[in-house]
Amino acid sequence: MNHRSSQPTPESTSQPPLVWAAFEELRDRLSESPGLLFGTDFDGTLSPIAEDPTVPEPTEPNVQSLGTFRDHPQVRPAVISGRGLADLRERLGLAGIDCVGNHGLEADIDGSGETLPDAASAEPVVDDVCRRLGGRVDDIEGTVVENKGVTATVHYRQVDRAAVETVESHVQTVVSEYGRGELEIHDGKESLEIRPAADWDKGSALSQLREHTDDTWLTLYIGDDTTDEAAFRVVGDEGISVHVGDRETTAAGYRVRDSTEAEVFIRWLATDGLAVLSTADRSKGGPAKR
Ligand SMILES: [Mg+2]
Structure with a gap:
């Protein structure tokens, strides 16, 4: 599969900095970008990890943030999960958001679904x-x-x-x-x-989403699983990747400690973060979202 980032970021052996220490840098990068592809994992990121895998739902603040992203002309929100696509859609309970299930084997992008x-x-x-x-x-x-x-x-x-x-x-x-x-x-x-045994993972899924997105837009991906590492590598240095947790080895550029911190960070993005997105193109009508 074509990963847009041809130079995978080598996995760092030390933990990346917490996002809280990097707000200024993040704000700068957002302000230089005409739009944002916001990719996120589901379990353990939008929802707290639960003992029972049949329970998780996204927290209310995360639902609100995703709704804000969806309704913003300069943002494409997408959820990439190991869950089956139908299960993911039902749990998310939000229409109009790209969903990729089964680590990318099933995708529903721009309202059209496909299974590899x-x-x-x-x-x-x-x-x-x-x-x-x-x-x-x-x-x-x-x-x-x-x-x-x-x-x-x-x-x-x-x-x-x-x-x-x-x-x-x-x-x-x-x-x-x-x-x-x-x-x-x-x-x-x-x-x-x-x-x-298909050559497909969350990284390929994210690359596929990027194919549907204006290539001048910044890509941000956040997730807590080892399977999210493939997506972090696709984000590379050009985008922003955030690991949720305290894994020692991660390709992510930043981290938050847990899903509670992830919720706060996502809320920040949906408010202050979006407020600084470049408006240079907006006066011309901006890039087409779809
Ligand atoms: Mg997860």
Whole structure:
């Protein structure tokens, strides 16, 4: 896939600075840009991480901020998640926002949806793997096997630490025996992601969104997962990337400590941040958003 940023940013070994220490710099960069592509992860970023993956909803302030972005002619908001697209849409509860589900395998951009062909063909294989896996991990308390259609997530957040390795080994065995070589396992946050072996990730998803966006616009991406690193690398030095959490190794340029701080930062963007976006082009009518 074509990542617009041809020079991936090397992963830094020290934590990036907190956004609070960089407001001046962020304000400068926003003021030089005629628009903003605001990409965000869902779980752990727009919503607090919950023990039960069926619970999360975006917080009310985040819903408001996303609404502000959506209604602003110089902003394109987009949510990129590991969740299935339909699930993501329903949880978000906001129309008119680009949504990308299953780490980019399913996309709904500018109101038109598509599933990658590789992903669609993997659906029956994912289904088979989930059923077989369910039988094996049933007796390991706290394990949740979530069949998301073209992908699946095995959650172990609530599993006894001593049993996590057993869960992982069941996943590996079942995927290698019944995945027909079409599936891969990726590490998620307290979870394992089972996905089609398609060359596609959150970074490719963000690149796709950029194809739909005026290329003079600044890209900002915020997320808490290891799968968000691919998107941070696509943002590169040209844009703004924000890691939510305290991971030691991240390609992000900035960070906030948790989803509470993410909410405050996103609110800042939706108010002070948008207020300083360059108005140089606005007098001419500005770049077309869609
Ligand atoms: Mg997340």
